[in-house]
Amino acid sequence: xxxxxxxxxxxxxxxxxxxxxxxxxxxxxxxxxxxxxxxxxxxxxxxxxxxxxxxxxxxxxxxxxxxxxxxxxxxxxxxxxxxxxxxxxxxxxxxxxxxxxxxxxxxxxxxxxxxxxxxxxxxxxxxxxxxxxxxxxxxxxxxxxxxxxxxxxxxxxxxxxxxxxxxxxxxxxxxxxxxxxxxxxxxxxxxxxxxxxxxxxxxxxxxxxxxxxxxxxxxxxxxxxxxxxxxxxxxxxxxxxxxxxxxxxxxxxxxxxxxxxxxxxxxxxxxxxxxxxxxxxxxxxxxxxxxxxxxxxxxxxxxxxxxxxxxxxxxxxxxxxxxxxxxxxxxxxxxxxxxxx
Numbered sequence: 209x210x211x212x213x214x215x216x217x218x219x220x221x222x223x224x225x226x227x228x229x230x231x232x233x234x235x236x237x238x239x240x241x242x243x244x245x246x247x248x249x250x251x252x253x254x255x256x257x258x259x260x261x262x263x264x265x266x267x268x269x270x271x272x273x274x275x276x277x278x279x280x281x282x283x284x285x286x287x288x289x290x291x292x293x294x295x296x297x298x299x300x301x302x303x304x305x306x307x308x309x310x311x312x313x314x315x316x317x318x319x320x321x322x323x324x325x326x327x328x329x330x331x332x333x334x335x336x337x338x339x340x341x342x343x344x345x346x347x348x349x350x351x352x353x354x355x356x357x358x359x360x361x362x363x364x365x366x367x368x369x370x371x372x373x374x375x376x377x378x379x380x381x382x383x384x385x386x387x388x389x390x391x392x393x394x395x396x397x398x399x400x401x402x403x404x405x406x407x408x409x410x411x412x413x414x415x416x417x418x419x420x421x422x423x424x425x426x427x428x429x430x431x432x433x434x435x436x437x438x439x440x441x442x443x444x445x446x447x448x449x450x451x452x453x454x455x456x457x458x459x460x461x462x463x464x465x466x467x468x469x470x471x472x473x474x475x476x477x478x479x480x481x482x483x484x485x486x487x488x489x490x491x492x493x494x495x496x497x498x499x500x501x502x503x504x505x506x507x508x509x510x511x512x513x514x515x516x517x518x519x520x521x522x523x524x525x526x527x528x529x530x531x532x533x534x535x536x537x538x539x540x541x542x543x544x545x546x547x548x549x
Contacts, residue, residue, distance in 0.1 A: 242478050242532060243471050246544035250458025252474050253430060255539055258451065259319035260295040260329075261419045262308040264495070265448065266320070270538040273477040275531050276391050277417040277424040278453050280321075287324035288341060292453060293419040295319060296362065296387045297373055298352045305354050305419070306384060309490050311377045312498045329372070337372040339365050342388050352387050355421060358400040362387030389418040397422075403519045410470075410482040415530035423528035425479055427466060428452035432525060435463035436506055439513070445506045448495045450487070450525050454479075456543045464514075466527050473544040478533035486522035 255268040257278045271278040277292035297306045297314070308314040313331075322328040322338055329337040342363040351359040364370075365386040374384045395416040398405065404422075405411055417424040428450055437444045447455055454474070456466075472479040487510060492501045510523035 240480075240532070243546035245547040246473050247547040248542045248544050249465075250456045250461050250543045252454065252537060252539055252541045252543055253457045254447075254455040255537065256448070256451070256453055256455070257290065257292050259290045259292070260317055261293045261297070261305070262314040263295070263317040263319055264315060265451070266290070270536060272534070273425070273531055273537050274534050275414070275424065277420065277531070281536065285321045288321050290319065290321060291391060291418060293417055294389050294391070296352055296389075296419040297377065297384055298362070298387055300370065300383055300385050303350060303352055305352055306377070307490070308493055308498075309488065312493045312500055314377060315493055315495050315498050317376070331376050334372065334376050337369060339369050339386070342366070344390065344392065350387065352419075354419065356400040358395070358397060360389070360395055360419060361393055362389060391418060404483075407518050408483045410480065415482045415528070423482060424531050425454060425529040426452045426485055426526055427454040427456065427472065427479065427529055428526040429461060429464070429466040430455055430457035431461040432463045432466065436509065436525070440505050440509050443501060443503065443505050445491070446495070449491045449493070449506060451490070451495070452526055458543070469527070469545050471546050472529065475537045475541045476533065476535035477531065477537050479529040480532045481527045482530050483528040484516055484518070484524045485526040485528050486516050486518070486520045486524055488522065491525075
């Protein structure tokens with residue numbers, strides 16, 4: 209076989225491999241036929257947005273539900289709309305993310321919009337930090353490593369923010385930095401999360417949020433939390449221990465019914481369940497005072513009856529969803545699932 213034929217063969221093989229990879233992802237992200245017959249099963253009772261990964265929540269009365277997750281509406285913040293998990297703390301030395309799993313007091317950090325140019329960041333004992341909203345042209349661009357070594361785009365928020373977060377979290381003058389995601393690009397989990405993608409066949413790059421652990425929306429059924437608290441002997445936990453974006457409730461809702469919902473409709477928004485939400489030590493941190501439970505609740509109880517059959521074998525609560533149809537959702541909106549034939 210001549211050199212020309214060899215080069216042609218190698219080129220053809222490369223093209224075929226690329227085409228195969230493209231169609232694999234295309235199949236997982238293909239436009240699905242969204243159900244058109246729905247039945248109401250409850251109401252949207254709360255909406256939570258977490259601007260900072262591991263930070264404190266903002267409770268909203270309404271939100272834009274986008275491909276990357278919740279975003280404030282212009283009615284809430286006219287000058288700048290925060291997105292869910294658009295900020296992340298990372299190590300200056302290795303660009304690895306930092307969370308309340310290691311530093312519980314991060315849950316007390318509040319982020320709000322100050323004006324059209326600045327965000328305001330507050331935490332106990334700290335002066336208010338005003339962070340100029342960065343852009344990719346004027347600020348350093350970097351990659352922050354999240355779970356499984358996944359590298360996600362970030363715009364660094366500058367030295368003043370780095371010093372503030374280092375002092376509050378580490379009680380040092382440096383060591384941490386703050387990253388911002390402008391939602392200008394998505395994530396690629398095909399290499400770092402291959403075993404999860406193989407198991408959860410509806411999960412794809414399209415499902416991901418900004419700096420969320422994985423997906424754009426986390427939904428929790430309040431009936432499941434009530435059932436969990438009945439099983440815990442001493443302490444009780446709040447739905448906020450699980451840091452959901454969307455909380456649903458209703459008089460006829462059964463605990464853990466959400467596990468079986470493939471599609472959810474709220475207002476004009478359509479969500480798709482792509483994965484059960486596996487749970488870690490983060491759920492044992494009180495979201496209001498940053499104390500860690502001494503009895504490992506709610507994990508201890510969840511481990512007795514809610515272990516995943518997937519790759520992680522961790523306890524589960526709630527469902528990870530992708531946004532299949534964007535739009536506005538409001539507290540009080542009816543929640544629907546496909547109507548049974």
